[in-house]
Amino acid sequence: MAKQDIKEILKEKFGFIDKDLEGKEDTFSRISYLDQNKVEEKIKFYMEEFNLTKEEFGKMIVNFPALLGYNEDGVRAKISFYMEEFNLTKAEFCKMVKILPSLLGFDKDSVQAKEAFYMEEFGLTKEEFDKMVKVLPALLCYSEDNIQAKEAFCMEEFGLTKEEFGKMLIKMPALLSLSKESVQDKKSFYIQEFKLTKQEFDKIVKVLPALLCYSEDKIQAKKSFYIQEFKLTKEEFSKMVIKLPALLSLSKESVKDKKSFYIQEFKLTKEEFDKIVKVLPALLCYSEDNIQAKKSFYMKEFKLTKEEFCKIFIKMPALLGLDKESVQAKKTFYMEEFDLTNEEFCKMFIKMPTLIGLDKDSVQAKKTFYMEEFKLTKKEFCKMLIKMPTLLGLDKDSIINKHKSIKKLKIDNSVVVEHPDILTAPEKSLKVRYMILYIAYGSDSFLDRPCWQMTSHKKTWARLCGIREIGKLKITAMDLLISEKNFFQKYNIDSKTLMERYPFTKEAVKQINAEYKKVAEKIDGLDLKLSEEELGLDK
Amino acid sequence: MQKELKHFLLKLDLTDDEIKSIEMMAPMFENITLEEFTEDMIALIHYGYPQEDISSLLLVNPNIFVLPVESLTKELENITKKYGDVEEALKKDPFLI
Incomplete structure (x- = not known):
């Protein structure tokens, strides 16, 4: 034929x-x-x-x-x-x-030789190469020279080590099928489209080499979709892509489905979810089964109601990304380290879910620091921690400075143990808050009142002056710290008006110093004096 | 933390060290914009928490301010229903939210 x-x-x-x-x-x-x-x-x-x-x-x-x-x-x-x-x-x-x-x-020998070449060149296991061939059989066609030239090009273009390139190749064997020009064009496109630096793009492409295969039209369409769906600015979306390049590989339908799922599962509004996803875009990648399993796990492990877990999730969505074993190990660590009962730790977790994310070494270092700085026993520090787990998050320098102020005010350590919230008092105004209340109370008995430091000195001063003007000769010191609602009910005047009438000026500072001196002399109190500089009134 | 927000917190008379503490207690602060923070502040003020005391609340429980304003509003609504006085309730227990 x-x-x-x-x-x-x-x-x-x-x-x-x-x-x-x-x-x-x-x-x-x-x-x-x-x-x-x-x-x-x-x-x-x-x-x-x-x-x-x-x-x-x-x-x-x-x-x-x-x-x-x-x-x-x-x-x-x-x-x-x-x-x-x-x-x-x-x-x-x-x-x-x-x-x-x-x-x-192809003859068998040449196929086996090519396989051996890939495994040696990129440090691949047999299983890894088998998978790659399944995805891209053309790997068996490329010449060794060509492969090595592509490898050298990518390593230079993206600042990769040989090992990193090998890892990228496992994720996307098709890297070897792209032309140098198309890779460079795609890189320029991403850098321009997402306002990335070269380094940022190199980092992203290492995580998701498939980016180099997506068409520019599809990427732009995906970008518009996310911006519209989550009410993002272009800059916000770029930041999300830097955090999670895989966003560009998700289908619109799967993203919409996942959003609906979270909204229903965690009783969120669309707006709430839009904000949460901006912080942790990885939420869009978790499977629904996995999310539900994690939710059940946390509810059981920390004795939470569904509602409580939803609240915690909003504060720390990253909880869904932690594996159960590491959460359990961290919980055991805290319980052992601070002699806590299960119930005590669960309460602490509700107050500060980020406890789970702190590393053990830094927690132990913080504990040693507090015990040494305040000369506390372990029992005393544990007591403080149960009341205020956020102590573990306070910056050491900030604590040292606050401790200096506390020492100058001769506040006893027992007060700090009983009311650890004093360590969160604003550093710049702790002294003035103390002096005004000292004047009003005629002693430091207000230290026993929880959260006395949470009321602004400008307000306590204005209230003190206002109450005096109203004619209450015997001042009810407690009233300086009562809520605005109660204050208005009692005196029929609001604190804002009083603060306008008695502004916190240099004159006020002089008056506070003079009044404090009088009271302190009577009861052998501390010799304290405010300066305009420390209150920023000299500017 | 975003520069604008940090600048704003410094204006509230917080120190650099205190801002570091906030970031450590509530890592989500890294992602909060000034606009989102002020939305939360406005919500707190609307429900009766005094503006002049907000910086102290922030130092005790910064996690309140990482909540989207919609979530915070729901929380404040619940506190109002349960306790009546948001300021009193939050000063007594700043971890209610």
Whole structure:
């Protein structure tokens, strides 16, 4: 049968036109010995063996007509070889052949040599390479020189080590199929579109090399979608992409579904979820089953109601990303380190969920620091911590400065143990708050009142002056600290008006100093004096 | 923490060390914008927490301010229903939220 005849058979069988079969003359010439019956037998064989439709096999023939020249036994032997070599099912190999029919043309030795080359060059395990070949069978076609040139280019372009490039390749074998120009163009596009620095893009592409394969139109469409769906600015979306490049690989439908799921599961409004996702975009990647399992875990582990967990989740969405074992280990650590009961730690967790995220060494260092700084026993510090777990989050320098002020005011350590919230008093105004209340109370008995430091000195001063003006000769000192609502009910004047009438000026400072001196002298109190500088009134 | 927010907190008379503490107690502060922070402040003021005492509340429980304003409003609504006086309730127990 002449070569023209094979072409005619194929044209008749698959509806090809001359253009489809152009440039393959050499191959047709090599198989010109096949007669019509044989060609038809081959077609039947391939369609049955690889479970192909006529259309699928037609495409394969156009790409690689040499298939018609292989004998059936040889093809079956190749199938067995590939399945065994790369741990493939027959269906997986059929899929690979559909994409790359020339696989059937490679000899076993060259395939094994290529496999050994990849494994050595990129430090891959056999399993890793098997997976890569399944995704991109074309890997077996690239020349070693070409692969090494691509590797060198990517390492330079993205500032990668050989090991990092190997990891990227495992994630996306198609890296080796991209042209240098397309990689550089894509990089410029991302840098411009997301206002990234080169370093930021290099970091992102390391995490998600697939970025280099997405089309620019699709990326822009995805960006518009996120901006609209979550009411973001372009800058906010860029920040989210830097945190989680995988955002660009999620489908719009899956993002919308996940959003609806969170809103329903955590009883959130759309606006709440939009804000939370800005902080932790990874939420969009967690599976629904996993989220529900984590929620049940936290509720059980910390004895939380559904409502309590939802509140905690809003404060610390990152909880969903922690694994159960590490949370349990951290809880055990706290309980042992601070002699806490399960109930005590659960209460502390509700107050400060970020406790779970602190590392053990820093917690132990903070404990030692507090015990040394305030000369506390372990029992005393534990007592303080139960009342105020946020102590573990306070900056050491801030505590040291506050302790200096506390010492100057000769506030006893027992007060600090009983009311650790004093350590959160505003550093700049602790002394003045103390002096005003001292004047009003005639002693430091207000120290026993919880959270006395939470009321502004400007207000306590204005209230003190106001109460005096109203004619209450015997001042009810407690009233300086009562809530605005109660104050108004009692005196029929609000603190804002009083603060306008008695502003905290240099004159006020002089008056406080004078009045404090009088009271302190009477009861042998501390010798304290305010300066305009320390209150920022000198500016 | 965003520069604008830090600048604003310094204006509230907080020190650099105190701002560091806030960031350590509530790591979510890294992501809060000045606008979001002021929205929360306004909500607190609206429900009766005095403006002049907000910086002290922030130092005790900064996690209040990482809540989206919609969540904080729900919380304040609940406190109002349960305790009546938001200021009194939060000064007695700043971890109610």
